[in-house]
Amino acid sequence: MTRRLIIVVLFGLIGAGILAGLGFWQLQRLSWKEGVLAEIDTRITAAPVAIPGDPDPEADRYLPVSAEGAFVGDPVRVLVSLQGSGPGYRLIQAFDLGERRVMVDRGFLAERAEAPDLAGPALVIGNLHWPDEVDGFTPDADLGRNIWYARDVDALAAHLGADPILIIARSLSVDDSPVTPLPVSSDGIPNNHLGYAVQWFGLALVWLGMTAFLGWRITRRTA
Incomplete structure (x- = not known):
């Protein structure tokens, strides 16, 4: 194996590893975000209480x-x-x-x-x-x-x-039709981590494919 081919293979493996690592990180973020959304859903549907005297926009959201x-x-x-x-x-x-x-x-x-x-x-x-x-x-x-x-x-x-x-x-408790309540839910909270993970894994595969193609061309020239 020539020195040039070794450099290409190492560069390809390192690059693909970094991209795949970002994909796994997005999967971890996905798991975290799903937990957050589950907590929000549980909070939203809990038993109602009286309005606090001085509600906090962050602590008392939902x-x-x-x-x-x-x-x-x-x-x-x-x-x-x-x-x-x-x-x-x-x-x-x-x-x-x-x-x-x-x-x-x-x-x-x-x-x-x-x-x-x-x-x-x-x-x-x-x-x-x-x-x-x-x-x-x-x-x-x-x-x-x-x-x-x-x-x-x-x-x-x-x-x-x-x-x-x-x-x-x-x-x-009163009839408000035709007004339709639009209660809060977690549906509008973005959770795009799975899509990001797929993109990173896809880039890792493309990187490996490009590395393999470049390595194949090098071996042909040196054969």
């Missing part, structure tokens, strides 16, 4: 809660598009608990549908959430048409005169 109060004021409409239903709005409304006001994401309302006016006492069961939907490309709210483009909890709270606490409703 916390299942139960709240009794009354819807007040007009709901804010947040523009969304729901697969299978087309464009529409999430309805977010202030909810008076007596000692304070929070906000409730009532769910999805189709674009041309009319939302019912909720009055009187109501029981809301859902999960606390602080959606991260605002970035540098998010348009400002169109207050004239009552259309918002993201669930900006702080901005919505200031607009609705409520605390920056958002409950994503799972169920209401």
Whole structure:
């Protein structure tokens, strides 16, 4: 075996080993992420509790809660598009608990549908959430048409005169049809580690194939 061929083989094996190692690392990340998602699912579906006095956006994210109060004021409409239903709005409304006001994401309302006016006492069961939907490309709210483009909890709270606490409703004790609740779930949390692992393993195979081809050409020239 010539010196050049030895270098090519070593380089090929080392490169393929690094790529395969990245693939195995992504598999480890996949296992970790699946555990995290399982914990989130367990947390989401746990028995609801009272809203904490001062909930933390990280520690209390997805916390299942139960709240009794009354819807007040007009709901804010947040523009969304729901697969299978087309464009529409999430309805977010202030909810008076007596000692304070929070906000409730009532769910999805189709674009041309009319939302019912909720009055009187109501029981809301859902999960606390602080959606991260605002970035540098998010348009400002169109207050004239009552259309918002993201669930900006702080901005919505200031607009609705409520605390920056958002409950994503799972169920209401009052009839809210045709509004459809959109409860929180782990479905929207990205978990692409398996795809990344396949890519790294594929690159490792390509690297080995290129190494084998180069080695074959070297041996032919030296034969």
